[in-house]
Amino acid sequence: MNEIELVEWIRKQAASLKRPELVLGIGDDCAIWHPHPGEDLLFKTDPLIEGVHFSSAMPAAAAGARALARSLSDIAAMGGEPRFCLVSLTLGPHHDEAWLKYFFLGLLKLARRTNTVLAGGDLSRSKHETRAEVMVCGGVPRRRALYREGAGVGDGIFVSGRLGRAWDRPIQPRIALGVQLRDVASSCMDLSDGLSLDLLRLCKASRVGAKITRVPIAKGSTLERALHGGEDYELLFTLPPGSRPLPGTSRIGTIVQGDAVEFKGKPLAPRGYDHFATSESPSNKK
Amino acid sequence: MNEIELVEWIRKQAASLKRPELVLGIGDDCAIWHPHPGEDLLFKTDPLIEGVHFSSAMPAAAAGARALARSLSDIAAMGGEPRFCLVSLTLGPHHDEAWLKYFFLGLLKLARRTNTVLAGGDLSRSKHETRAEVMVCGGVPRRRALYREGAGVGDGIFVSGRLGRAWDRPIQPRIALGVQLRDVASSCMDLSDGLSLDLLRLCKASRVGAKITRVPIAKGSTLERALHGGEDYELLFTLPPGSRPLPGTSRIGTIVQGDAVEFKGKPLAPRGYDHFATSESPSNKK
Numbered sequence: 001m002n003e004i005e006l007v008e009w010i011r012k013q014a015a016s017l018k019r020p021e022l023v024l025g026i027g028d029d030c031a032i033w034h035p036h037p038g039e040d041l042l043f044k045t046d047p048l049i050e051g052v053h054f055s056s057a058m059p060a061a062a063a064g065a066r067a068l069a070r071s072l073s074d075i076a077a078m079g080g081e082p083r084f085c086l087v088s089l090t091l092g093p094h095h096d097e098a099w100l101k102y103f104f105l106g107l108l109k110l111a112r113r114t115n116t117v118l119a120g121g122d123l124s125r126s127k128h129e130t131r132a133e134v135m136v137c138g139g140v141p142r143r144r145a146l147y148r149e150g151a152g153v154g155d156g157i158f159v160s161g162r163l164g165r166a167w168d169r170p171i172q173p174r175i176a177l178g179v180q181l182r183d184v185a186s187s188c189m190d191l192s193d194g195l196s197l198d199l200l201r202l203c204k205a206s207r208v209g210a211k212i213t214r215v216p217i218a219k220g221s222t223l224e225r226a227l228h229g230g231e232d233y234e235l236l237f238t239l240p241p242g243s244r245p246l247p248g249t250s251r252i253g254t255i256v257q258g259d260a261v262e263f264k265g266k267p268l269a270p271r272g273y274d275h276f277a278t279s280e281s282p283s284n285k286k
Numbered sequence: 287m288n289e290i291e292l293v294e295w296i297r298k299q300a301a302s303l304k305r306p307e308l309v310l311g312i313g314d315d316c317a318i319w320h321p322h323p324g325e326d327l328l329f330k331t332d333p334l335i336e337g338v339h340f341s342s343a344m345p346a347a348a349a350g351a352r353a354l355a356r357s358l359s360d361i362a363a364m365g366g367e368p369r370f371c372l373v374s375l376t377l378g379p380h381h382d383e384a385w386l387k388y389f390f391l392g393l394l395k396l397a398r399r400t401n402t403v404l405a406g407g408d409l410s411r412s413k414h415e416t417r418a419e420v421m422v423c424g425g426v427p428r429r430r431a432l433y434r435e436g437a438g439v440g441d442g443i444f445v446s447g448r449l450g451r452a453w454d455r456p457i458q459p460r461i462a463l464g465v466q467l468r469d470v471a472s473s474c475m476d477l478s479d480g481l482s483l484d485l486l487r488l489c490k491a492s493r494v495g496a497k498i499t500r501v502p503i504a505k506g507s508t509l510e511r512a513l514h515g516g517e518d519y520e521l522l523f524t525l526p527p528g529s530r531p532l533p534g535t536s537r538i539g540t541i542v543q544g545d546a547v548e549f550k551g552k553p554l555a556p557r558g559y560d561h562f563a564t565s566e567s568p569s570n571k572k
Contacts, residue, residue, distance in 0.1 A: 023326060028434050028491070029360040029475050030328040030424065035321040040309060042316040045372045045421055047408060074315040086331045088419055122333060128414035133374055135331055135421045138316065148314050189315050205314070 001097060003123055010104050014118040017108075022084060022117050031119035033084065033137070040145060041083070042138035044074040050092060050129035053231075058168060060099040061106025063132075068107045069171035070192070071136035072114060073233040076178035077190035079146040080138030082116035089123055092130040103132070114175060146181060146188035146237070148205035155186050155238040155255040157210055160248055163195060164221030167231040174235045180246060181237055188237035194230045197270040200261055202236060209260045212253035212268060227263065228271040287383060289409055296390050300404040303394075308370060308403050317405035319370065319423070326431060327369070328424035330360040336378060336415035339517075344454060346385040347392025349418075354393045355457035356478070357422035358400060359519040362464035363476035365432040366424030368400045373407035378416040389418070400461060432467060432474035432523070434491035441472050441524040441541040443496055446534055449481060450507030453517040460521045466532060467523055474523040480516045483556040486547055488522060495546045498539035498554060513549065514557040 001009065011026040023032040035041060048067040050056055058066075068085060075082055087107065091100055100123075111118055116136065151157075160174050174190075181188055187206055191198050195215065203210050217226045238255055245251065261268045287295065297312040309318035321327060334353040336342055344352075354371060361368055373393065377386055386409075397404055402422065437443075446460050460476075467474055473492055477484050481501065489496050503512040524541055531537065547554045 023429075024431070024433070029363040030330040030366070030431075032364075032426075032431055033327045033329060034428065035325075035327060037323050039321075041319045041321060041327075043319060043372060043406065043421075043423075044316040045374050045406070045408060045419070047374055047376065047410060047419070049376075049410065049412070052410070077315040078318075080316070086329060086421060088331050088333055090333065090335075090417075120329065120331070122331060124333060124335065124338070126335070126415070129412070131376075131417075133331070133333070133419040135329075135372060137329075140318075142320065143309075145310070145316075145318055147310070 006100065006123060013104060013108055017112050017117050019084070019117045022119055025119050031086065036139065038142050039139045040142050042075055042078050042080040042140060042145065043135065044071045045133060045135040046070040048132045048134065050094070050131065055168065056094045060102035062170065064103035064106030065110045066171055067132040067134045068110050068116065069173050069233065071134045072116065072173035072175065073171060073190045073192065075136055075138035076173045076175045077146070077188055077235055078140065079144060079178045079182035079188065080140040081175060081179060082114045083137045083139050084117045084119040085111065086119055086135040087121035088133040089121065090126045090131045092126050092128055095130045114173065144182050146185055148187055148189045148202045151187040151202060151206035151208050151238040151255045152240065153208060153255055153257050154241045156241070156243065156251050157212065157238055157253040157255060158249045158251050159191065159216065159234050159236050161234040162216040162218040163232050163234065164225035164229050165218040165232065171233045173233065177235055177246065184239055184243055185237045186240055188235060191232040191234045191236050192230060194228045194271065195226065196228050196268050198236055200270045203259065203261055209256045209258040210253055211256050212263045215252055216250045227268065292386070292409060299390060299394055303398050303403050305370070305403045308405055311405050317372065322425065324428050325425045326428050328361055328364050328366040328426060328431060329421065330357045331419060331421040332356040334418045334420065336380070336417060341454065342380045346388035348456065350389035350392030351396045352457055353418040353420045354396050354402065355459050355519065357420045358402065358459035358461065359457060359476045359478065361422055361424035362459045362461045363432065363474055363521055364426065365430060365464045365468035365474065366426040367461060367465060368402035369423045369425050370403045370405040371397065372405055372421040374419040375407065376410045376412045376417045378412050378414055381416045400459065430468050432471055434473055434475045434488045437473040437488060437492035437494050437524040437541045438526065439494060439541055439543050440527045442527070442529065442537050443498065443524055443539040443541060444535045444537050445477065445502065445520050445522050447520040448502040448504040449518050449520065450511035450515050451504040451518065457519045459519065463521055463532070463534070470525055470529055471523045472526055474521060477518040477520045477522050478516060480514045480557065481512065482514050482554050484522055486556045489545065489547055495542045495544040496539055497542050498549045501538055502536045513554065
């Protein structure tokens with residue numbers, strides 16, 4: 001198949017999911033979206049790179065779902081609901097046309113489940129690695145998005161799920177939880193680079209410190225990985241004192257004055273993943 | 287500099303351009319955009335790949351401008367005005383931190399000139415090539431976007447500028463022309479893969495044929511390159527019979543019944559660039 005035929009194949013697969021706001025989808029110079037009045041739009045783009053975010057051997061459908069799920073997780077972290085996505089796929093020498101098709105089938109399965117319409121994108125080839133760039137647009141009622149900023153002294157610190165899971169497991173973007181949190185959380189973000197680094201980011205944005213007392217560790221994982229491993233895609237959020245606990249979430253600590261982040265009374269140095277550091281930097285030793 | 291410091295440096299450079307619709311820019315999980323009521327939004331993402339769309343030796347600022355200009359050209363082709371962009375940059379081994387900074391300075395210079403605010407993105411490193419993915423959002427009054435579809439029999443076929451220019455010249459996205467065309471053109475697209483292939487696409491979308499009689503050739507170029515070379519980033523559009531010519535544009539032919547595309551009475555086979563074909567395919571011999 002050439003580029004035109006592949007795009008047409010993808011367009012047909014994507015056509016079963018429609019949204020009235022999508023005025024024009026795949027096939028012209030741009031996609032056209034007519035926004036709901038009174039809605040703020042959220043935008044996030046995230047790359048999925050062979051050898052970094054997935055292994056060459058990962059099934060294509062799993063890689064496709066993962067590529068979309070990474071950006072959906074950021075939409076969830078701001079309390080948003082997915083609207084549409086653009087997918088730019090570059091196919092490297094380890095993967096063929098069949099792989100590309102299964103990649104899109106996997107991506108579109110998650111897209112249908114989360115009501116995310118595929119509105120456009122780009123296809124190309126590379127002599128090196130396979131790589132997908134997925135841009136997701138989400139919607140949130142006006143001025144209701146959750147920020148990293150906003151955690152107050154005395155707030156409880158929570159995470160969804162359990163941390164430190166293997167990096168190739170399927171990601172479940174916490175969209176329903178994010179929507180619930182819009183009404184109650186003082187701050188929120190998703191855990192993509194490791195709890196120690198991401199919690200420091202939330203504390204910096206909110207100009208507070210944190211005392212962590214416990215962390216829910218995934219089955220078969222370790223405390224070390226739960227604290228510093230990346231790619232969890234769970235939500236990290238804070239609730240004002242006296243808030244009711246939410247099912248599927250665990251309290252891990254309390255927001256305090258200052259700027260220090262502590263685990264069981266000792267400083268918790270960030271060792272999460274710095275995507276821009278060289279692999280030799282201390283922060284990238286997983 | 288680590289990732290956080292580089293993002294902060296970029297954020298500061300980008301801060302001189304503000305738009306009231308950008309509720310939240312670089313720094314949180316997503317960017318937040320509050321759309322104008324009554325406006326349709328246009329979305330386009332386009333990769334700029336080292337060795338494909340620019341050479342390693344191209345000055346960084348020129349590569350940055352080119353990365354943005356490619357997507358802006360698609361916004362212009364639908365009659366839109368730029369609103370914001372997301373930039374995902376992967377730095378390969380041929381380029382360093384200084385290159386990255388000049389890349390963003392070049393991109394931001396064009397962004398300011400076109401009122402495109404930088405709302406977010408991503409930074410990463412690769413062992414292979416440098417690569418930028420730029421997503422641009424544009425705005426257009428509701429239901430006023432220009433499509434490839436819409437050319438009618440008897441319409442004149444026009445292009446802006448002159449075709450076949452060297453692929454490393456700066457791209458001038460035809461935004462002002464696109465806005466003018468909203469009121470008069472029956473169809474429009476941008477020329478990125480070569481006139482012969484792109485005109486065929488416009489004709490297919492509009493279910494018509496075309497007779498081309500002349501093509502404005504750029505100084506130092508050839509008819510062959512003007513017909514089949516890609517990366518022109520000029521606008522290709524049709525005007526109903528009797529329309530007034532627009533400054534800086536040339537009539538190249540007429541829309542006819544059927545589905546054939548002819549140049550001076552002979553079939554004009556598409557030989558533009560198929561991004562997904564292997565370099566051996568006939569359509570990719572430039």
